[in-house]
Amino acid sequence: MAWARLMRVSRQLSEKVEDALKRGDLPPLAWYDALHEIAAAGEAGIRPFLLIDRMLLVQYNVSRLLARLEGEGLIEKLEVPGDGRGQTVRITEAGRDLRRRMWAVYGQAIDGLVGRKLGTADLETLARLLGKLRDPPVD
Amino acid sequence: MAWARLMRVSRQLSEKVEDALKRGDLPPLAWYDALHEIAAAGEAGIRPFLLIDRMLLVQYNVSRLLARLEGEGLIEKLEVPGDGRGQTVRITEAGRDLRRRMWAVYGQAIDGLVGRKLGTADLETLARLLGKLRDPPVD
DNA sequence: CGGCTTTCGATGCAACTGCATCTATGTAGA
């Protein structure tokens, strides 16, 4: 029961968020996640292989997502001084701007879909229970 | 917090289930869901458009999924007496067999990923909270 | 140094998805 509901609800909710973004002529949620992580790394930027774990994506999807973001001028790729293989990706001003515009839609969608449906205590309980299902678990 | 965790945990878990199925040389989870719904309809079969809502898929994905299942001999398509547009899909013996073999892996994965991580009370609470997020909500 | 293995990231190809549209049948209203 809990399993089935978890699968259905999560799909239903992320679909609604994607729809909201589409209605606002904005790119998919994955772009937001990436811009969020990259923005959090600041001016120093972040190594793509670190994004693999943080975004729960496989290597080739990160590679391609970053290629698209770069193509749109949302991030820039920089050489890494000590390592000729790697690169560092850093958010651009256009990237920060898009992230802000996406958050305006995304944040509001989350609020409507979750924040207004559960009280503070329920939200905390839900987060705690889900934490136990995480790998590694968080208590 | 709850939102982010819901997104991450659900993706992480369904990925693990898909991995388990792959390791067993079994098709993706969506095939199980479809076979499950179709099997539940029994000998009478079920109309594809009913699967759209039940599986949270869009029309063309149902159409193609059913085409694949039929191609593998897991279901059969029957004409509908009173309606020349539509069809009825019914599970075959091969379909029932595959569903059983998938469940052996799937069910065990669910148990390991969820059943053994939360007690009965927690599972019930989780299901209840998720129910409130559903559309339409279930209390 | 010289070969062997590992790590970082990109990519060719096949399968799958999203989007729009199509065909065919059914329904309703003038």
Next chain:
DNA sequence: TCTACATAGATGCAGTTGCATCGAAAGCCG
């Protein structure tokens, strides 16, 4: 009946993902 619209399902095309593999740069070890 004839026309307009609605519903069931399929499909062409472009974009995306999965899978395997590649190339290039490090790291390791005799």
